[in-house]
Amino acid sequence: MAVVTRVVVCGLGGTIAMTAGPDGRLAPALRAGDLIAAVPGLAALGLELELLDVARVPSASLRTADVVGLARRIGALLAAGADGVVVTQGTDTLEECAYLLDLLHERPEPVVVTGAMRHPLLAGADGPANLLAALTVAADPGARGRGVLVAFADEVHAAARVRKAHSTSLTAFVSATGGPVGRLVEGRVRYLAGPAPRVVLPRPAGDGLPRVPLIVAALGADAPEPDLAADGLVVAAFGVGHLPEWWAEPLAELALRMPVVLASRTLAGPVLADTYGYAGSERDLLERGLIPAGFLEPVKARMLVLAVLAAGGGRAEVRDALAVAGGPGG
Incomplete structure (x- = not known):
């Protein structure tokens, strides 16, 4: 019998979840289920998906405590048997959120962060493709032990190195040191580098966090x-x-x-x-x-x-x- 991979999708909001309200203005209102429904070819992955709406906010309004809280939830989900986690969020603070999650992620199961540069109402919206790539990475055995990864524009980046290098480009995310650690090719992950040394720290117990300007x-x-x-x-x-x-x-x-x-x-x-x-x-x-x-x-x-x-x-x-x-x- 084939083993079914269980992946949890945690939605935080951001451009990937934007839609127009009655006044025509964009706001992050789509749920994780809405994002999944827009992904073509998802059935071919054969995944068991669990959908979790954590927040629906632009990522500029996320607080550090929100990310620490998400790290706790991810740890609990993986301890309960999930094989991987995908986080969808806005791109403004994606590089910081992904790295903080990486610092607080002690388990081998992959956590993959993604988002979109074009909202779903635009022609050529990149959210569905990025989400499919993230799910593919999260289900890939080669992603185990690599900490938190970022999947964007068919590239896979280590959280410690990725950054947003352009305000509007579909290929906004780059790793200036070393380049991407992998790429999506014909629906499969091809790794270009092995796992790098990581710093892993205990998750804070409370919500009071240090001030670091x-x-x-x-x-x-x-x-x-x-x-x-x-x-x-x-x-x-x-x-x-x-x-x-x-x-x-x-x-x-x-x-x-x-x-x-x-x-x-x-x-x-x-x-x-x-x-x-x-x-x-x-x-x-x-x-x-x-x-x-x-x-x-x-x-x-x-x-x-x-x-x-x-x-x-x-x-x-x-x-x-x-x-x-x-x-x-x-």
Whole structure:
């Protein structure tokens, strides 16, 4: 007897679930069942589907606590026997949501996040194709042990590397470091890279989460205040990790009482450690106590710091986690 794969589809809203209201304005109103009904060729996968409407909101309005709550539900679904989970959501914060889910996902079963760039009322809406791809990945044995994946435009990306690189393109999602880990070819998943090292952290027990701002450097901008009310901080610096010289001392003061992570606003390539030596250079800032993010992008670094602190860790644990997550392999 053939084994039936059970996949749970969790709907969060977003463009993939948008439809027009009486006033003609778009809002995320479609349920998970509506999305599934629009997918051609789904029966050929032979899946047993469970549909779960978690939220119907634009992803810009998701809170970190919402994603942590979803991670708890996903853990319970997999523990109860589901073989995989697909999450449909808006693309605005998809890269952050997927990575936070990845940090909190300790089981081998695949979790696949997808969405759409064109809403269902447009010609060439990409939601059905992306959902079919996500379901195909979630049911594929080769996806086990890879953590959270993102399926978009017939490409499969690791959550730690994927980002939205265009505001409207159907191929908006890219992995600047290493490229996609797989592709959909003739209805099957073809993997281009093996599973990368991952950081996995305990899921927070409550809804109270640490405050971790993200500050982006800009020409001539004022430095962060040394009395910044936060539990951790991520700075998106210029280039390989450079900041205005007048930022160095205030950040050093902040680093005495919280983890301060140095990432690059370029969104591709690493923060260096020992090339430049002037005030505000990467070497100067690391000597003042900042922690390098490596290849990890600023919004992902923020998710990691938040998850480490929520698990009871501190500066040392953030540094250790970034040593893994910030490497080129993930």
